[in-house]
Amino acid sequence: MASSPPLTSASLLLLAAAVALHLPAAASQACKSQTFSTAKFANCTDLPTLNASLHWTYDAAARPGPKLSIAYVAPPARPDGWIAWALNPTSSGMLGAQALVAFGDGDGAGAVAVKTYNISSYGPIAESEIAYAVTGRRAERSGGVIRLFATLALPAGSSGAAAVNQVWQVGAAVRGGVPVKHDFLPENLKSMGSLLLTSAEDGSPAPAPESGGGGNTPSIPRGNNLGGSGRNYGGGFFGVYGVLVLLCVFLGF
Ligand SMILES: *[C@@H]1O[C@H](CO)[C@@H](O)[C@H](O)[C@H]1NC(C)=O
């Protein structure tokens, strides 16, 4: 029985071609093509639901404490709707989301404000301070998406390998200055994850946001950033899950 080297070679060639074609696709992210006129971020990730993406720069060496600058980009469920992104710093299950919510004045065209909500119960919520000092909050919309910008001061001592629990959401309407509850589709119910700020392996602080010109480094993302393999700020997976459910409810009062 003669072996068939031509066939083997062809197979290898096909395999190599498949790999070559697949790698760029796997490495490319839609968020990489999103640029901002006034901000640059070191990292971005396409969130797995709601056509949302998160851009961020984590400055672990900032004083007096680490800083997380983010841009959350998502299409509201309707033009008059809202988008929200939150961290959960606690392991308190369903409670504890520290949310940034962006919405306009209702006509789908005017200015968009960013408000903060400490979501501590199922009852009516009101704009309030949250657990993080927030600076640079602003939002803009065009092309069917809202872009929410903010910088959060994280607790000192949270440098190094760290993951935070994030929850994101979009809604269709705002009434009387209050976001109306969102849909309960699978997309809305799965919009949570862990955001890995720095890798456990490299341990080096993220570069300062203002150092040098090239903020949007086209680095290949490291693994699944929503996998939750990092160390949390005292939070846990179940805390994230709880907060998601909470976010599903918190606008429904
Ligand atoms: C974020 O970007 C920095 C600089 O490019 C990189 O070292 C780091 O690994 C990135 N982090 C993640 C979670 O992708």
Ligand SMILES: *[C@@H]1O[C@H](CO)[C@@H](O)[C@H](O)[C@H]1NC(C)=O
């Ligand atoms: C958020 O609400 C909870 C429960 O009412 C409260 O314990 C916590 O101090 C609040 N956090 C902030 C930053 O106001």
